[in-house]
Amino acid sequence: MSPKLARQRYMKLFIPSMILYLVGIFLASTELILNILPKGAIYGLVVIPAIGVFGWIYAQMRFVRETDEFIRKMQIEAILYGVCALMCVATVWGLLEFYTTVPKLPIFFVLPGFYLFYGLAGAYLGWKNKALCNML
Amino acid sequence: MKNSLKSLRAGKGLSQQALGDLLDVSRQSVNAIETGRYDPSLPLAFKIARLFDCAIEDIFTDAPDP
Numbered sequence: 193m194s195p196k197l198a199r200q201r202y203m204k205l206f207i208p209s210m211i212l213y214l215v216g217i218f219l220a221s222t223e224l225i226l227n228i229l230p231k232g233a234i235y236g237l238v239v240i241p242a243i244g245v246f247g248w249i250y251a252q253m254r255f256v257r258e259t260d261e262f263i264r265k266m267q268i269e270a271i272l273y274g275v276c277a278l279m280c281v282a283t284v285w286g287l288l289e290f291y292t293t294v295p296k297l298p299i300f301f302v303l304p305g306f307y308l309f310y311g312l313a314g315a316y317l318g319w320k321n322k323a324l325c326n327m328l
Numbered sequence: 329m330k331n332s333l334k335s336l337r338a339g340k341g342l343s344q345q346a347l348g349d350l351l352d353v354s355r356q357s358v359n360a361i362e363t364g365r366y367d368p369s370l371p372l373a374f375k376i377a378r379l380f381d382c383a384i385e386d387i388f389t390d391a392p393d394p
Contacts, residue, residue, distance in 0.1 A: 195354040262357035262366050321360055 198258035205251035213244030245303060266317045273317075274310030281305065331388045334362045336380045351375055 219225055220238050229237065256267050282302075288294045337347050337358075344358040351358070351372065360366035361376075367388075368376065377384045 194349070194352050195357075260353040260357050261369050261372060262360050263354055265366070321365060322356060 193258045195259045195263055198255055198260075201258065202251050202255035205254070206248050209244045209247030209251060211244075212247065213241045216241030216244055262321075266314075266321060270310055270314040270317055273313030274306050277309035277313075278302065278306045329367045329388050329390050330364060331361065333358075333376065333387060336382075336387065337362075340380070347379075350379060 216237075220234075220241065225237075226234060252267075256264055259267070285294065285297055289296055337344070342350070344362070345355040348355045348358045353372070357366070361368055373384050373388060377387055380387065
């Protein structure tokens with residue numbers, strides 16, 4: 193499959209998944225909605241953004257599988273940089289939480305944290321390899 | 329690994345994008361191979377060699393700089 197087609201297929205799934213995630217986050221963080229809903233329904237509501245996350249990570253996995261080998265190499269490197277940075281920060285922050293009075297960081301921030309580091313790594317690798325448009 | 333992809337491509341009058349389309353890879357991949365920033369896999373090297381009707385070792389060489 194051509195990288196162009198792979199990217200089109202990625203965007204087709206990524207965009208609706210991202211919208212679902214954002215809508216889910218909005219609903220799950222709106223106090224008015226949370227006050228109206230019965231307790232049981234909140235458990236269902238918080239699954240909505242997770243479905244979005246599943247959709248866009250599946251889209252990313254499929255893109256990595258379908259794109260060309262050079263872009264695949266850069267994507268894998270960016271993902272590894274992202275995981276590495278997140279794990280380092282989580283280890284340091286986790287230990288600080290044990291032994292000092294730093295505030296507890298909600299586990300919710302794992303996903304945005306990973307994508308922040310992944311995005312920075314992707315931008316750097318794209319710039320270094322003159323392929324920025326394929327990484328962002 | 330050094331290669332003569334740039335001159336072969338120029339000889340056929342192809343742009344990086346056009347060569348990428350023929351090889352089913354991105355223009356950025358062609359650029360990375362040409363500039364030696366990326367060594368292609370064996371299947372892609374065969375594809376390139378077949379396209380220019382020559383052997384892989386005619387295009388790619390691992391000879392060190394003189």
